[in-house]
Amino acid sequence: DAERARTIAADGHGLRTPITSMSIRAEMLDDDTREAMVKTLEEMRVMADGLLAYGRSEADAEPAATLDLAALLRELCDPPGGAVAYRGPAAFPFEGRPVALSRAFANIVGNARRYAGSATVTLASDREGVTVTIADDGPGIPEDKLDAVFEPFMRLDPSRSSETGGEGLGLAIARSLIRAHGGTIMLANRDDAPGLLATVRLPASRVSPPPPRR
Numbered sequence: 001d002a003e004r005a006r007t008i009a010a011d012g013h014g015l016r017t018p019i020t021s022m023s024i025r026a027e028m029l030d031d032d033t034r035e036a037m038v039k040t041l042e043e044m045r046v047m048a049d050g051l052l053a054y055g056r057s058e059a060d061a062e063p064a065a066t067l068d069l070a071a072l073l074r075e076l077c078d079p080p081g082g083a084v085a086y087r088g089p090a091a092f093p094f095e096g097r098p099v100a101l102s103r104a105f106a107n108i109v110g111n112a113r114r115y116a117g118s119a120t121v122t123l124a125s126d127r128e129g130v131t132v133t134i135a136d137d138g139p140g141i142p143e144d145k146l147d148a149v150f151e152p153f154m155r156l157d158p159s160r161s162s163e164t165g166g167e168g169l170g171l172a173i174a175r176s177l178i179r180a181h182g183g184t185i186m187l188a189n190r191d192d193a194p195g196l197l198a199t200v201r202l203p204a205s206r207v208s209p210p211p212p213r214r
Contacts, residue, residue, distance in 0.1 A: 012051030019045050062097040066208050069094040072102055073121050073132065076109045084113055088123030093208035094130070096181050104177040105132070107170035108185075108198050112136035116195060129183075130202040137195040146187045150175050181206065 019041055026037040070092040077086040105121075112119035116138025124131050141149060152172045171185075178185050183202040190197045 012048045015048035062099055064095055064097055067094055067098045070123055073123055076106055077121055083118040085120050095206040095208050100177045104174040107174040108134050111170055129204040132200040134198040140189040140196050
C-alpha cells in the first residue's frame with residue numbers, strides 16, 4: 001500500500017511539468033482555441049495535484065502523538081451561534097496523527113459547509129470507541145451513491161468546476177486517513193430530517209487517559 005501510494009504521488013508530481021509546458025504553448029494560440037485549451041489544462045492540473053495529495057495522504061508517516069480531539073474539531077467549527085456547531089466534551093485526549101486527523105475531518109466538515117451550509121459536529125465515546133458525527137441539512141446523497149463517493153475523483157455533479165466542487169478526492173483522502181487510525185467512516189441520509197450524516201468511528205485503544213488531578 002505504501003509503495004502504491006508513493007507511485008500515485010509520483011505520477012501526480014510528474015504530470016505537473018508537461019501540463020505547465022502545454023499551458024505556456026496554449027497562450028500562443030488564438031483566443032477561441034486558447035480559452036478551451038487553458039480550461040482543459042487547468043482541469044488536468046487539479047487532477048494532478050489531487051493525485052499528489054491522495055498519494056501523500058497514504059504514504060506520509062507522521063508520528064502519532066497525544067492530541068486534543070475536542071479542540072481539533074472545535075477549530076473546524078464556527079463560534080457559538082454559527083452555521084457549523086460543535087457538541088461534545090471541552091477536552092478529549094486522543095492518540096493519533098494530528099495533521100492527518102485534522103485534514104480528514106476538515107474534508108468532511110468542509111463538504112457539509114460547502115453543500116449544506118450548516119452542520120452539527122458531535123463527539124462522543126463509550127467502551128466500544130469514539131464516535132464523531134457530522135450531520136448537515138443539505139440535499140443528501142442518492143442511496144446508490146453513498147459508497148461510490150469515497151472513490152477517487154468521484155463527483156456527483158460532473159458539471160462542478162474545480163472552484164466549486166474540488167477534484168473529488170476529499171472523502172477518499174478522509175477515509176484513507178481514518179482507516180490508518182484503525183477507524184471507519186460511513187455516510188447515510190438522515191432519518192430525522194433532510195440531510196446527510198457522516199459517522200466516524202475510532203478505536204477505544206487510542207483514547208488517552210486524562211491527566212492526573214493535582
